Amino acid sequence: MEPLDEELEESALELPSEPMQLNMGPAHPAMHGTVRIVLELSGETITKADVQIGYLHRGFEKMCERGTWTQCFPYVDRLNYVSPMLNNVGFALAVEKMLGVTVPERCQYYRVALGELARICDHLVCNGAMAMELGAFTPFLYCARAREIIWDIFEEETGARVTHSFGRVGGMARPPTAMFKDMVRSGLPRLLFMVGETEKLLLKNRIFLDRLEGVGRVSKETAFALGWTGPTLRSTGAAYDVRRAHPYLVYDRMEFDVPVGSAGDNYDRFMCRQEEIRQSVRILEQVLDQMPDSGPVNIDDPRIVLPPKEEVYTTIEGTIQHFKIVMEGVKVPAGECYSYTEAGNGELGFYLVSDGSGTPYRVRIRPPCFAAVAGLQQLIEGAMIPDVIPTFGSMNMIGGECDH
Protein backbone atom coordinates (compact mmCIF):
# COMPACT_ATOMS: atom_id res chain seq x y z
CA MET A 1 0.00 0.00 0.00
CA GLU A 2 1.26 3.40 -0.92
CA PRO A 3 1.58 6.18 1.62
CA LEU A 4 -1.24 8.61 1.21
CA ASP A 5 0.85 11.73 0.70
CA GLU A 6 3.14 10.42 -1.95
CA GLU A 7 1.50 12.13 -4.85
CA LEU A 8 0.83 15.37 -3.04
CA GLU A 9 3.11 18.35 -3.24
CA GLU A 10 4.85 19.53 -0.12
CA SER A 11 2.88 22.78 0.15
CA ALA A 12 -0.50 21.11 -0.06
CA LEU A 13 0.22 19.26 3.16
CA GLU A 14 0.32 22.44 5.24
CA LEU A 15 -2.90 23.61 6.73
CA PRO A 16 -4.00 27.03 5.57
CA SER A 17 -3.30 29.52 8.33
CA GLU A 18 -4.21 33.12 8.74
CA PRO A 19 -4.38 35.23 11.88
CA MET A 20 -7.62 34.91 13.74
CA GLN A 21 -9.35 37.77 15.43
CA LEU A 22 -10.95 37.23 18.78
CA ASN A 23 -13.06 39.60 20.83
CA MET A 24 -12.67 39.38 24.57
CA GLY A 25 -15.40 41.36 26.18
CA PRO A 26 -17.05 43.81 26.59
CA ALA A 27 -18.96 41.35 28.74
CA HIS A 28 -16.60 38.48 29.26
CA PRO A 29 -17.16 36.30 32.32
CA ALA A 30 -13.49 36.45 33.21
CA MET A 31 -13.26 40.20 32.98
CA HIS A 32 -14.51 42.20 35.89
CA GLY A 33 -15.36 45.50 34.35
CA THR A 34 -16.55 46.21 30.88
CA VAL A 35 -13.52 46.28 28.67
CA ARG A 36 -13.04 44.87 25.22
CA ILE A 37 -9.78 43.38 24.12
CA VAL A 38 -9.47 42.62 20.43
CA LEU A 39 -6.85 39.97 19.97
CA GLU A 40 -5.13 38.83 16.85
CA LEU A 41 -4.04 35.28 17.31
CA SER A 42 -1.60 32.97 15.71
CA GLY A 43 -2.57 29.64 17.18
CA GLU A 44 -2.98 30.49 20.83
CA THR A 45 -0.30 33.14 20.86
CA ILE A 46 -1.36 36.74 20.82
CA THR A 47 0.34 38.67 18.06
CA LYS A 48 -1.57 41.92 18.40
CA ALA A 49 -3.85 43.28 21.04
CA ASP A 50 -6.04 46.33 21.20
CA VAL A 51 -7.54 47.23 24.55
CA GLN A 52 -10.69 49.29 24.16
CA ILE A 53 -12.20 51.08 27.11
CA GLY A 54 -14.94 53.63 27.51
CA TYR A 55 -17.95 51.40 28.05
CA LEU A 56 -18.56 52.94 31.45
CA HIS A 57 -18.00 56.55 30.47
CA ARG A 58 -20.45 58.73 32.34
CA GLY A 59 -19.04 62.17 31.73
CA PHE A 60 -17.82 62.61 35.29
CA GLU A 61 -15.74 65.67 34.45
CA LYS A 62 -18.56 67.37 32.60
CA MET A 63 -21.04 66.68 35.39
CA CYS A 64 -18.72 68.22 37.96
CA GLU A 65 -18.73 71.48 36.01
CA ARG A 66 -22.44 71.89 36.62
CA GLY A 67 -22.82 71.75 40.40
CA THR A 68 -21.08 73.06 43.47
CA TRP A 69 -17.81 71.69 44.78
CA THR A 70 -19.65 69.73 47.46
CA GLN A 71 -21.95 68.18 44.89
CA CYS A 72 -18.96 66.44 43.32
CA PHE A 73 -18.68 64.01 46.22
CA PRO A 74 -21.34 61.57 45.02
CA TYR A 75 -19.66 61.56 41.62
CA VAL A 76 -16.19 60.83 42.98
CA ASP A 77 -17.73 58.02 45.01
CA ARG A 78 -18.67 56.31 41.82
CA LEU A 79 -15.23 56.55 40.24
CA ASN A 80 -13.59 53.78 42.15
CA TYR A 81 -16.63 52.07 43.59
CA VAL A 82 -14.49 49.49 45.34
CA SER A 83 -12.83 52.02 47.62
CA PRO A 84 -15.04 55.14 47.44
CA MET A 85 -13.72 56.56 50.70
CA LEU A 86 -10.25 57.06 49.27
CA ASN A 87 -11.72 59.11 46.43
CA ASN A 88 -13.81 61.15 48.86
CA VAL A 89 -10.76 61.96 50.93
CA GLY A 90 -8.65 62.64 47.84
CA PHE A 91 -11.13 65.10 46.43
CA ALA A 92 -11.69 66.79 49.78
CA LEU A 93 -7.93 67.22 50.18
CA ALA A 94 -7.67 68.71 46.69
CA VAL A 95 -10.31 71.36 47.39
CA GLU A 96 -8.82 72.04 50.80
CA LYS A 97 -5.44 72.55 49.18
CA MET A 98 -6.93 75.36 47.12
CA LEU A 99 -8.79 76.82 50.08
CA GLY A 100 -5.62 76.67 52.15
CA VAL A 101 -7.27 75.00 55.13
CA THR A 102 -6.27 71.98 57.19
CA VAL A 103 -8.82 69.83 58.93
CA PRO A 104 -8.57 69.21 62.70
CA GLU A 105 -6.37 66.43 63.92
CA ARG A 106 -9.22 64.14 64.87
CA CYS A 107 -10.58 64.36 61.36
CA GLN A 108 -7.16 63.62 59.88
CA TYR A 109 -6.92 60.42 61.89
CA TYR A 110 -10.47 59.56 61.00
CA ARG A 111 -9.78 60.03 57.30
CA VAL A 112 -6.66 57.89 57.52
CA ALA A 113 -8.59 55.15 59.32
CA LEU A 114 -11.46 55.10 56.85
CA GLY A 115 -9.05 55.37 53.94
CA GLU A 116 -7.01 52.39 55.08
CA LEU A 117 -10.16 50.33 55.56
CA ALA A 118 -11.15 51.20 52.01
CA ARG A 119 -7.69 50.29 50.76
CA ILE A 120 -7.95 46.85 52.35
CA CYS A 121 -11.32 46.46 50.60
CA ASP A 122 -9.78 47.40 47.29
CA HIS A 123 -6.92 44.92 47.58
CA LEU A 124 -9.22 42.14 48.80
CA VAL A 125 -11.51 42.57 45.84
CA CYS A 126 -8.65 42.72 43.37
CA ASN A 127 -6.85 39.65 44.68
CA GLY A 128 -10.04 37.72 45.30
CA ALA A 129 -11.39 38.41 41.84
CA MET A 130 -8.05 37.55 40.29
CA ALA A 131 -8.07 34.18 42.04
CA MET A 132 -11.67 33.59 41.07
CA GLU A 133 -10.96 34.23 37.43
CA LEU A 134 -8.27 31.59 37.62
CA GLY A 135 -10.81 29.11 38.89
CA ALA A 136 -10.28 29.43 42.64
CA PHE A 137 -13.71 30.41 43.84
CA THR A 138 -13.30 29.74 47.55
CA PRO A 139 -10.62 32.41 48.15
CA PHE A 140 -12.93 34.94 46.56
CA LEU A 141 -15.65 34.06 49.01
CA TYR A 142 -13.18 34.34 51.88
CA CYS A 143 -12.20 37.79 50.61
CA ALA A 144 -15.84 38.74 50.33
CA ARG A 145 -16.36 37.62 53.91
CA ALA A 146 -13.42 39.74 55.01
CA ARG A 147 -14.76 42.69 53.06
CA GLU A 148 -18.07 42.25 54.80
CA ILE A 149 -16.36 43.05 58.11
CA ILE A 150 -15.19 46.36 56.68
CA TRP A 151 -18.47 47.14 55.02
CA ASP A 152 -20.26 46.64 58.33
CA ILE A 153 -17.98 49.26 59.85
CA PHE A 154 -18.65 51.62 56.95
CA GLU A 155 -22.37 51.04 57.24
CA GLU A 156 -22.27 51.91 60.92
CA GLU A 157 -20.20 55.02 60.30
CA THR A 158 -21.66 56.43 57.13
CA GLY A 159 -25.01 54.75 56.69
CA ALA A 160 -24.09 53.32 53.31
CA ARG A 161 -22.22 50.19 52.42
CA VAL A 162 -20.65 51.18 49.13
CA THR A 163 -21.11 54.72 47.91
CA HIS A 164 -20.80 56.68 51.11
CA SER A 165 -20.56 60.32 49.90
CA PHE A 166 -19.10 60.88 53.33
CA GLY A 167 -16.33 63.38 52.67
CA ARG A 168 -16.95 67.09 52.90
CA VAL A 169 -14.84 70.09 52.14
CA GLY A 170 -13.32 70.96 55.51
CA GLY A 171 -14.18 67.79 57.37
CA MET A 172 -16.46 64.80 57.27
CA ALA A 173 -20.22 64.47 57.15
CA ARG A 174 -20.36 63.16 60.71
CA PRO A 175 -17.91 62.56 63.56
CA PRO A 176 -16.86 58.99 64.31
CA THR A 177 -19.46 57.01 66.20
CA ALA A 178 -18.82 55.92 69.76
CA MET A 179 -18.27 52.32 68.74
CA PHE A 180 -15.95 53.03 65.81
CA LYS A 181 -12.72 52.12 67.57
CA ASP A 182 -14.17 48.96 69.11
CA MET A 183 -15.59 47.81 65.83
CA VAL A 184 -12.29 48.23 64.02
CA ARG A 185 -10.34 46.66 66.90
CA SER A 186 -12.50 43.59 66.95
CA GLY A 187 -12.71 43.37 63.17
CA LEU A 188 -9.01 43.47 62.35
CA PRO A 189 -7.99 40.06 63.80
CA ARG A 190 -10.89 38.38 62.03
CA LEU A 191 -9.88 40.12 58.83
CA LEU A 192 -6.26 39.05 59.12
CA PHE A 193 -7.39 35.49 59.77
CA MET A 194 -9.38 35.53 56.53
CA VAL A 195 -6.44 36.97 54.62
CA GLY A 196 -4.22 34.25 56.02
CA GLU A 197 -6.70 31.56 55.05
CA THR A 198 -6.87 32.93 51.52
CA GLU A 199 -3.12 32.76 51.21
CA LYS A 200 -3.02 29.23 52.57
CA LEU A 201 -5.41 28.18 49.84
CA LEU A 202 -3.53 29.88 47.05
CA LEU A 203 0.16 30.18 47.66
CA LYS A 204 0.96 26.48 47.63
CA ASN A 205 -1.35 25.82 44.72
CA ARG A 206 0.69 24.82 41.72
CA ILE A 207 -1.97 25.83 39.20
CA PHE A 208 -2.32 29.28 40.69
CA LEU A 209 1.41 29.89 40.93
CA ASP A 210 2.18 28.64 37.45
CA ARG A 211 -0.23 31.11 35.99
CA LEU A 212 1.20 34.03 37.93
CA GLU A 213 4.94 33.56 38.15
CA GLY A 214 6.82 35.08 35.27
CA VAL A 215 3.66 36.11 33.46
CA GLY A 216 3.09 39.73 32.53
CA ARG A 217 6.60 40.80 33.42
CA VAL A 218 7.46 44.47 33.22
CA SER A 219 10.65 46.39 33.95
CA LYS A 220 10.99 49.34 36.27
CA GLU A 221 11.88 51.77 33.49
CA THR A 222 8.91 50.77 31.37
CA ALA A 223 6.62 51.09 34.36
CA PHE A 224 7.87 54.62 34.96
CA ALA A 225 7.41 55.64 31.35
CA LEU A 226 3.92 54.14 31.30
CA GLY A 227 2.95 56.29 34.24
CA TRP A 228 2.28 53.35 36.54
CA THR A 229 1.90 53.98 40.24
CA GLY A 230 0.74 52.00 43.21
CA PRO A 231 1.09 48.22 43.57
CA THR A 232 1.71 47.76 39.86
CA LEU A 233 4.76 50.03 40.01
CA ARG A 234 5.96 48.75 43.38
CA SER A 235 5.95 45.19 42.08
CA THR A 236 8.78 46.16 39.75
CA GLY A 237 10.94 47.23 42.69
CA ALA A 238 10.38 50.98 42.72
CA ALA A 239 9.35 51.96 46.23
CA TYR A 240 7.07 54.84 45.37
CA ASP A 241 4.14 55.35 47.67
CA VAL A 242 2.56 58.80 47.90
CA ARG A 243 1.96 58.20 51.60
CA ARG A 244 5.70 57.88 52.10
CA ALA A 245 7.09 60.15 49.37
CA HIS A 246 4.74 63.10 49.95
CA PRO A 247 3.03 62.42 53.28
CA TYR A 248 -0.40 63.95 53.68
CA LEU A 249 -2.84 63.87 56.63
CA VAL A 250 -1.01 62.08 59.47
CA TYR A 251 0.87 59.50 57.46
CA ASP A 252 4.19 61.01 58.55
CA ARG A 253 3.46 59.81 62.11
CA MET A 254 2.69 56.27 61.04
CA GLU A 255 5.14 53.44 60.94
CA PHE A 256 4.66 51.22 57.95
CA ASP A 257 6.69 49.50 55.27
CA VAL A 258 6.32 49.94 51.54
CA PRO A 259 6.38 46.41 50.12
CA VAL A 260 8.15 46.06 46.78
CA GLY A 261 8.50 43.19 44.37
CA SER A 262 11.47 42.29 42.22
CA ALA A 263 10.29 40.72 38.99
CA GLY A 264 7.30 42.88 38.18
CA ASP A 265 5.18 39.89 37.23
CA ASN A 266 1.66 38.94 38.25
CA TYR A 267 2.87 37.10 41.32
CA ASP A 268 4.65 40.19 42.61
CA ARG A 269 1.62 42.33 42.03
CA PHE A 270 -0.51 39.83 43.91
CA MET A 271 1.92 39.64 46.81
CA CYS A 272 2.38 43.42 46.99
CA ARG A 273 -1.34 43.80 47.50
CA GLN A 274 -1.43 41.03 50.12
CA GLU A 275 1.38 42.65 52.05
CA GLU A 276 -0.21 46.08 51.79
CA ILE A 277 -3.30 44.72 53.50
CA ARG A 278 -1.09 43.81 56.46
CA GLN A 279 0.60 47.21 56.40
CA SER A 280 -2.79 48.92 56.33
CA VAL A 281 -3.78 46.92 59.39
CA ARG A 282 -0.59 48.12 61.06
CA ILE A 283 -1.47 51.72 60.24
CA LEU A 284 -5.01 51.21 61.52
CA GLU A 285 -3.74 49.92 64.87
CA GLN A 286 -1.58 53.02 65.28
CA VAL A 287 -4.43 55.29 64.26
CA LEU A 288 -6.72 53.74 66.86
CA ASP A 289 -4.13 54.31 69.55
CA GLN A 290 -3.45 57.93 68.60
CA MET A 291 -6.85 59.19 67.51
CA PRO A 292 -8.38 61.60 70.03
CA ASP A 293 -11.80 60.60 71.32
CA SER A 294 -13.19 64.08 71.43
CA GLY A 295 -12.69 67.34 69.66
CA PRO A 296 -14.01 68.92 66.50
CA VAL A 297 -14.08 67.05 63.21
CA ASN A 298 -14.92 69.96 60.94
CA ILE A 299 -12.96 73.15 60.62
CA ASP A 300 -14.41 76.22 62.23
CA ASP A 301 -15.16 78.34 59.20
CA PRO A 302 -18.77 79.33 58.43
CA ARG A 303 -17.92 79.98 54.79
CA ILE A 304 -16.90 76.38 54.20
CA VAL A 305 -18.68 74.08 56.62
CA LEU A 306 -22.44 73.83 57.07
CA PRO A 307 -23.67 74.98 60.48
CA PRO A 308 -25.27 72.44 62.84
CA LYS A 309 -28.91 71.74 62.11
CA GLU A 310 -30.21 73.29 65.38
CA GLU A 311 -28.61 76.59 64.42
CA VAL A 312 -30.10 76.47 60.95
CA TYR A 313 -33.57 76.10 62.40
CA THR A 314 -33.24 78.55 65.29
CA THR A 315 -30.93 81.40 64.24
CA ILE A 316 -31.03 83.69 61.23
CA GLU A 317 -27.22 83.56 60.82
CA GLY A 318 -27.33 79.80 60.64
CA THR A 319 -30.10 79.87 58.05
CA ILE A 320 -28.22 82.34 55.86
CA GLN A 321 -24.98 80.37 56.13
CA HIS A 322 -26.72 77.18 55.21
CA PHE A 323 -28.48 78.83 52.28
CA LYS A 324 -25.30 80.41 50.95
CA ILE A 325 -23.31 77.19 51.06
CA VAL A 326 -26.04 75.04 49.59
CA MET A 327 -27.17 77.44 46.87
CA GLU A 328 -23.90 79.11 45.89
CA GLY A 329 -21.38 76.59 47.04
CA VAL A 330 -18.08 76.99 48.79
CA LYS A 331 -16.14 79.83 47.20
CA VAL A 332 -12.79 78.43 46.18
CA PRO A 333 -10.02 80.92 45.29
CA ALA A 334 -9.30 81.24 41.58
CA GLY A 335 -6.37 79.23 40.32
CA GLU A 336 -5.37 75.68 39.63
CA CYS A 337 -3.90 72.91 41.69
CA TYR A 338 -2.89 69.30 41.33
CA SER A 339 -3.45 67.24 44.42
CA TYR A 340 -2.46 63.61 44.71
CA THR A 341 -3.15 60.86 47.20
CA GLU A 342 -2.45 57.16 47.30
CA ALA A 343 -5.58 55.30 46.29
CA GLY A 344 -5.93 51.56 46.07
CA ASN A 345 -4.45 51.45 42.60
CA GLY A 346 -1.84 54.13 42.94
CA GLU A 347 -1.60 57.85 42.62
CA LEU A 348 -5.06 59.35 42.39
CA GLY A 349 -4.65 62.89 41.15
CA PHE A 350 -7.15 65.69 40.97
CA TYR A 351 -6.32 68.66 38.79
CA LEU A 352 -8.78 71.37 39.71
CA VAL A 353 -9.28 74.73 38.05
CA SER A 354 -11.40 77.32 39.82
CA ASP A 355 -12.60 80.68 38.58
CA GLY A 356 -13.32 81.85 42.11
CA SER A 357 -16.97 80.84 42.14
CA GLY A 358 -18.80 78.06 43.91
CA THR A 359 -18.74 75.82 40.84
CA PRO A 360 -15.63 74.04 39.62
CA TYR A 361 -14.36 75.33 36.29
CA ARG A 362 -12.65 72.08 35.51
CA VAL A 363 -12.24 68.89 37.46
CA ARG A 364 -9.73 66.51 36.02
CA ILE A 365 -9.17 63.15 37.57
CA ARG A 366 -5.99 61.27 36.93
CA PRO A 367 -7.13 57.69 37.42
CA PRO A 368 -4.32 55.35 38.46
CA CYS A 369 -5.70 52.32 36.65
CA PHE A 370 -6.03 54.22 33.37
CA ALA A 371 -2.25 54.17 33.06
CA ALA A 372 -2.11 50.54 34.17
CA VAL A 373 -4.65 49.38 31.61
CA ALA A 374 -2.83 51.42 28.95
CA GLY A 375 0.20 49.24 29.58
CA LEU A 376 -1.77 46.01 29.31
CA GLN A 377 -1.40 45.81 25.56
CA GLN A 378 2.35 45.39 25.56
CA LEU A 379 2.18 42.94 28.45
CA ILE A 380 -0.08 40.51 26.68
CA GLU A 381 1.40 40.73 23.19
CA GLY A 382 3.40 37.60 22.68
CA ALA A 383 1.66 35.82 25.53
CA MET A 384 -1.07 33.19 25.39
CA ILE A 385 -4.81 33.73 25.76
CA PRO A 386 -4.96 32.27 29.30
CA ASP A 387 -2.27 34.76 30.35
CA VAL A 388 -4.59 37.65 29.59
CA ILE A 389 -6.86 36.76 32.49
CA PRO A 390 -4.40 37.01 35.42
CA THR A 391 -2.54 39.91 33.82
CA PHE A 392 -5.71 41.86 33.36
CA GLY A 393 -6.79 40.94 36.87
CA SER A 394 -3.58 42.22 38.41
CA MET A 395 -4.00 45.61 36.71
CA ASN A 396 -7.15 45.98 38.81
CA MET A 397 -9.11 47.91 36.27
CA ILE A 398 -12.02 49.70 37.86
CA GLY A 399 -14.38 50.67 35.07
CA GLY A 400 -15.78 53.78 36.69
CA GLU A 401 -12.38 55.24 37.31
CA CYS A 402 -10.73 54.18 34.09
CA ASP A 403 -13.56 55.40 31.86
CA HIS A 404 -14.26 58.54 33.88
Add this chain to the structure above:
Amino acid sequence: MSQKVLELLKAQFGSKILETSSQFGDDTAVVEPSAWREVAQFLRDDSRCAMNMFTDITAVDYPDRDPRFEVVCHLRSFDKGHRIRMKARIGDEYADGLEIASLVPVWEGANWFERECYDMFGVRFVGHPDLRRILMYEEFKGHPLRKDYPAQQTQPLVQYREGVLDKLAPFGADEGMPFGRQTHDISRNEEAN
Protein backbone atom coordinates in the same frame (compact mmCIF):
# COMPACT_ATOMS: atom_id res chain seq x y z
CA MET B 1 9.84 72.56 45.87
CA SER B 2 10.81 72.42 42.25
CA GLN B 3 11.74 76.08 41.84
CA LYS B 4 15.15 74.82 40.80
CA VAL B 5 13.65 73.07 37.79
CA LEU B 6 11.91 76.26 36.73
CA GLU B 7 15.20 78.15 36.97
CA LEU B 8 16.89 75.45 34.94
CA LEU B 9 14.23 75.64 32.25
CA LYS B 10 14.51 79.40 32.04
CA ALA B 11 18.28 79.21 31.74
CA GLN B 12 18.10 76.50 29.11
CA PHE B 13 15.28 77.73 26.91
CA GLY B 14 15.13 81.47 27.57
CA SER B 15 12.24 83.09 25.74
CA LYS B 16 10.60 79.77 24.92
CA ILE B 17 9.44 79.60 28.52
CA LEU B 18 6.67 82.18 28.38
CA GLU B 19 6.03 82.42 32.09
CA THR B 20 6.54 80.55 35.32
CA SER B 21 4.41 80.63 38.41
CA SER B 22 3.87 78.91 41.70
CA GLN B 23 0.47 78.58 43.31
CA PHE B 24 -0.81 76.30 46.08
CA GLY B 25 2.66 74.74 46.17
CA ASP B 26 2.58 73.63 42.53
CA ASP B 27 5.18 74.98 40.11
CA THR B 28 4.12 75.72 36.59
CA ALA B 29 6.00 76.56 33.43
CA VAL B 30 4.14 77.82 30.39
CA VAL B 31 5.99 76.68 27.30
CA GLU B 32 5.93 77.93 23.73
CA PRO B 33 3.90 75.26 21.86
CA SER B 34 6.65 74.78 19.25
CA ALA B 35 9.11 73.81 21.98
CA TRP B 36 6.73 71.40 23.72
CA ARG B 37 8.51 68.15 22.97
CA GLU B 38 11.95 69.68 23.19
CA VAL B 39 11.27 70.87 26.74
CA ALA B 40 9.77 67.49 27.65
CA GLN B 41 12.83 65.71 26.33
CA PHE B 42 15.09 68.00 28.33
CA LEU B 43 13.05 67.43 31.50
CA ARG B 44 13.38 63.70 31.11
CA ASP B 45 17.02 63.46 30.10
CA ASP B 46 18.75 66.17 32.09
CA SER B 47 20.16 64.62 35.23
CA ARG B 48 19.16 67.62 37.34
CA CYS B 49 15.50 67.23 36.35
CA ALA B 50 15.24 63.45 35.74
CA MET B 51 11.47 63.59 35.24
CA ASN B 52 11.09 59.91 34.45
CA MET B 53 7.58 59.46 35.83
CA PHE B 54 4.92 60.55 33.42
CA THR B 55 1.86 61.48 35.44
CA ASP B 56 -0.86 63.15 33.47
CA ILE B 57 -1.74 65.06 30.37
CA THR B 58 -5.00 66.92 29.86
CA ALA B 59 -6.43 70.17 28.53
CA VAL B 60 -8.58 73.03 29.75
CA ASP B 61 -10.90 75.11 27.58
CA TYR B 62 -11.02 78.88 28.21
CA PRO B 63 -13.40 80.25 25.54
CA ASP B 64 -12.66 83.88 26.50
CA ARG B 65 -8.90 83.74 26.13
CA ASP B 66 -7.08 84.08 22.86
CA PRO B 67 -5.12 80.93 22.63
CA ARG B 68 -8.27 79.18 23.76
CA PHE B 69 -6.95 75.86 25.03
CA GLU B 70 -4.32 74.98 27.56
CA VAL B 71 -2.63 71.62 27.35
CA VAL B 72 -1.47 70.65 30.81
CA CYS B 73 1.12 68.02 31.59
CA HIS B 74 2.17 66.84 35.05
CA LEU B 75 5.50 65.17 35.65
CA ARG B 76 7.39 63.72 38.55
CA SER B 77 10.92 62.59 39.15
CA PHE B 78 11.40 59.29 40.95
CA ASP B 79 14.91 59.99 42.19
CA LYS B 80 14.55 63.65 43.05
CA GLY B 81 10.94 63.49 44.20
CA HIS B 82 10.00 66.81 42.61
CA ARG B 83 7.05 67.60 40.43
CA ILE B 84 6.36 70.12 37.74
CA ARG B 85 3.42 71.22 35.66
CA MET B 86 4.07 72.13 32.05
CA LYS B 87 1.51 74.02 30.02
CA ALA B 88 1.16 75.21 26.46
CA ARG B 89 -1.52 77.49 25.06
CA ILE B 90 -2.90 76.68 21.63
CA GLY B 91 -5.89 77.14 19.34
CA ASP B 92 -7.99 80.17 18.43
CA GLU B 93 -11.62 80.77 19.31
CA TYR B 94 -12.88 78.45 16.56
CA ALA B 95 -10.53 75.75 17.86
CA ASP B 96 -8.43 75.98 14.72
CA GLY B 97 -4.74 75.20 14.91
CA LEU B 98 -5.32 72.90 17.83
CA GLU B 99 -2.10 71.02 17.29
CA ILE B 100 0.82 70.18 19.47
CA ALA B 101 3.67 67.71 19.31
CA SER B 102 2.94 64.32 20.83
CA LEU B 103 4.89 63.23 23.89
CA VAL B 104 4.65 59.52 23.11
CA PRO B 105 8.27 59.39 21.86
CA VAL B 106 9.36 60.75 25.24
CA TRP B 107 7.08 58.79 27.58
CA GLU B 108 5.13 55.95 26.05
CA GLY B 109 2.51 56.27 28.76
CA ALA B 110 1.36 59.50 27.15
CA ASN B 111 -0.35 57.42 24.48
CA TRP B 112 -3.74 56.91 26.11
CA PHE B 113 -3.74 60.23 27.90
CA GLU B 114 -3.28 62.04 24.61
CA ARG B 115 -5.97 59.96 22.98
CA GLU B 116 -8.32 60.94 25.77
CA CYS B 117 -7.37 64.57 25.36
CA TYR B 118 -8.05 64.34 21.64
CA ASP B 119 -11.36 62.64 22.33
CA MET B 120 -12.55 65.18 24.87
CA PHE B 121 -11.11 68.40 23.42
CA GLY B 122 -10.08 67.67 19.87
CA VAL B 123 -6.43 68.48 20.45
CA ARG B 124 -4.44 66.83 17.67
CA PHE B 125 -1.13 65.44 18.81
CA VAL B 126 1.27 65.47 15.91
CA GLY B 127 3.36 62.32 15.78
CA HIS B 128 0.99 60.23 17.88
CA PRO B 129 1.07 56.65 16.60
CA ASP B 130 -2.64 55.89 16.99
CA LEU B 131 -4.76 59.01 17.50
CA ARG B 132 -8.37 57.89 17.72
CA ARG B 133 -11.19 58.24 20.20
CA ILE B 134 -10.83 56.26 23.39
CA LEU B 135 -13.76 56.91 25.73
CA MET B 136 -16.33 57.89 23.12
CA TYR B 137 -17.30 55.84 20.11
CA GLU B 138 -16.11 56.54 16.60
CA GLU B 139 -19.34 58.15 15.36
CA PHE B 140 -19.56 60.62 18.23
CA LYS B 141 -19.90 64.19 16.99
CA GLY B 142 -18.04 66.97 18.77
CA HIS B 143 -15.75 67.01 21.76
CA PRO B 144 -17.72 66.80 24.99
CA LEU B 145 -15.46 68.60 27.44
CA ARG B 146 -15.30 71.80 25.42
CA LYS B 147 -17.21 74.57 27.09
CA ASP B 148 -19.36 75.13 23.99
CA TYR B 149 -20.59 71.55 24.03
CA PRO B 150 -23.93 71.64 25.87
CA ALA B 151 -24.26 69.05 28.58
CA GLN B 152 -27.80 68.19 27.45
CA GLN B 153 -26.70 67.60 23.86
CA THR B 154 -27.88 64.33 22.41
CA GLN B 155 -26.15 62.37 19.73
CA PRO B 156 -27.65 60.83 16.62
CA LEU B 157 -28.52 57.17 16.77
CA VAL B 158 -25.62 55.12 15.51
CA GLN B 159 -26.29 52.69 12.73
CA TYR B 160 -25.52 49.09 13.37
CA ARG B 161 -21.81 48.73 12.88
CA GLU B 162 -20.30 45.73 11.18
CA GLY B 163 -18.09 44.17 13.83
CA VAL B 164 -14.67 42.75 13.32
CA LEU B 165 -16.17 39.30 13.41
CA ASP B 166 -18.56 40.13 10.56
CA LYS B 167 -21.49 38.90 12.54
CA LEU B 168 -24.81 39.29 10.81
CA ALA B 169 -27.03 41.95 12.24
CA PRO B 170 -30.10 40.55 13.97
CA PHE B 171 -32.11 43.38 12.44
CA GLY B 172 -31.86 45.75 9.49
CA ALA B 173 -29.52 48.70 9.66
CA ASP B 174 -32.26 51.31 10.04
CA GLU B 175 -34.55 49.62 12.51
CA GLY B 176 -32.34 49.00 15.51
CA MET B 177 -33.41 50.35 18.91
CA PRO B 178 -36.76 52.02 18.27
CA PHE B 179 -36.83 53.16 21.92
CA GLY B 180 -34.56 55.01 24.29
CA ARG B 181 -33.10 58.13 22.80
CA GLN B 182 -36.22 59.13 20.95
CA THR B 183 -37.84 61.04 23.76
CA HIS B 184 -34.77 63.24 24.13
CA ASP B 185 -34.16 63.83 20.47
CA ILE B 186 -36.67 66.47 19.47
CA SER B 187 -35.83 66.64 15.79
CA ARG B 188 -36.11 62.90 15.46
CA ASN B 189 -39.48 62.82 17.14
CA GLU B 190 -40.76 65.51 14.78
CA GLU B 191 -39.64 63.49 11.81
CA ALA B 192 -41.57 60.53 13.06
CA ASN B 193 -44.76 62.52 13.43
